[in-house]
Amino acid sequence: MKIYHGNSLNLMRALSMALELLSVNLSFHHWRVAIIAMAIAEEMKLPYKMSATLLQASLLHDIGAAPNWNTRVKLRSGKNYEEKKIGQRYALHAYDGYACLKNSHYFGELAGIILHHHENWQDTIGKTDVPLQSRILRLADYVEVHIDPKKHILLQVRDITECIKKGNGILFSPEVVQCFLSVSRTENFWLNITDRAYADFFFKKNEAYGMANTYTENDVIDIAETFAAIIDQTSEFTYNHSCSVAKIAVFLAAKKGFSDNELKDMMVAGLLHDIGKLSIPNEVLEKPGKLSDAEFALIHQHTYYTYWILRQIDGFEQIAEWAAYHHECLDGSGYPFHLQAEALTLGSRIMAVADIFVALREDRPYRPGLPQGEILCIIKKMAENFKLDKNLVELLADNYKTATFLVSGSETGIDLRKENII
Structure with missing residues (x-):
């Protein structure tokens, strides 16, 4: 961007x-x-x-x-x-x-x-x-x-x-x-x-x-933060989800040597990755029991809408992919595009790891947030089964304490406009 x-x-x-x-x-x-x-x-x-x-x-x-x-x-x-x-x-x-x-x-x-x-x-x-x-x-x-x-x-x-x-x-x-x-x-x-x-x-x-x-790059971050807050209000269980995903994604991207502009793109993509969830009724997002086939269909459409909303914005081509591909898997079993490894860039793979890590830590209507041991077991198994990028999972595991600190509260993460990382 x-x-x-x-x-x-x-x-x-x-x-x-x-x-x-x-x-x-x-x-x-x-x-x-x-x-x-x-x-x-x-x-x-x-x-x-x-x-x-x-x-x-x-x-x-x-x-x-x-x-x-x-x-x-x-x-x-x-x-x-x-x-x-x-x-x-x-x-x-x-x-x-x-x-x-x-x-x-x-x-x-x-x-x-x-x-x-x-x-x-x-x-x-x-x-x-x-x-x-x-x-x-x-x-x-x-x-x-x-x-x-x-x-x-x-x-x-x-x-x-x-x-x-x-x-x-x-x-x-x-x-x-x-x-x-x-x-x-x-x-x-x-x-x-x-x-x-x-x-x-x-x-x-x-x-x-x-x-x-007109807007600048920093204005885009301000706009994304506004919409992230709206997105996360759709469920009491995701009140800080988008912000947390953005922080983890930026952290991992920085570790992988992404440029200053790429880190800004990653922050915006993380903040807006679930914008398509506005298409899902609140009662589905907060349902404690098993979802019906119709409700699963609604869940599966949210990344589709994320892609096409963001894809319309000038300069957001890369952001749209990083944001919308967070439920794609390396083996092609993800959704909604069923992309395989060769079509998933490092940025998209980072977003997928960040999203699943944050989701597992959060309380959800069907389960409480999971402890470190269970989270690492789940994401490592996903890497072994060619769902997530193995190198990124290892990077997250090696920096687990720092990652936990980043998502422990909204004031502790990386704000690209204030920190000296760019």
Whole structure:
């Protein structure tokens, strides 16, 4: 990864896809909200910087619901979903999204927009803390969730438009409603929302907004840490899993002489290796008993989604492979690609060893964390059976005490931006 001033839109597009993972399909809710919101912004002639932050916030607006499968499902179907309010004001997932992003160096300016995106106009009249982008998101989100996927979009225009008119000055800002009614008069507006092929044109058309918030290599680490925290919240048993895997992978890679840039790639890959797990319901991830065939199928899809989400990002080709191949085995018996030894690079092999080591140490719903003797017995046997790289297993065994120290707490590991290892 050699990124110094990367265009953020490509990155946001890929990461927003992770928020769309609903079992065996993609909902495209965030993309469709972005299409609606940016059409309103164009009609309002919103300034460049405000449009850019609106686009990014649109693509991530439900990030606070990402760890909770049931909340995501309800929000997608949610015409009648009544969500808990924080401080009698903020929707729970909007507040959680704000909390998730507010301390992020890169995402910080989106936090306030996301915090207010479910507030009604009449409840905030006179309040100066609600960004205009939040007002636009409020209406755009409402329109998208009220589209019935089983009915032709043009047959729904009248009903949805009437709902917006009724909410004018109550749910929605009159200024935003006026612009929406103007831009939504054409069939083109509605067909664009539901035509998935239009998304490619939409992102290309708005590519210039990605340059308003370019990112550096250190920003990528900040972004990856944010998403790693979200991923690990999907189960109480994996609250620090991604961070721990990243630390062990970086440690082993450093021992094998990886370059400074490669170590950064390894950290990002470790932090994001389980991003595809957002496609798995929480009850499956935390099930204490034996998984059914259907549940195993869900588990086996997560690395597939990890690969295709990360593969879309410019400069992430190597990161995508290292992250997504962590359940591949040297003998070709792994998943989801069944790659054999010759197709698995050293980075991918390192990630596999790091993931299994950390997983064995962690408490899981079906067993407590294992002691050193059992862990070494298991991973050495896996190496003997040509599942894991034997040299890497030996390297880990020789440095077991240090490895244990690295994952004993989130403050004890290697932060590539602070330590002198790069």
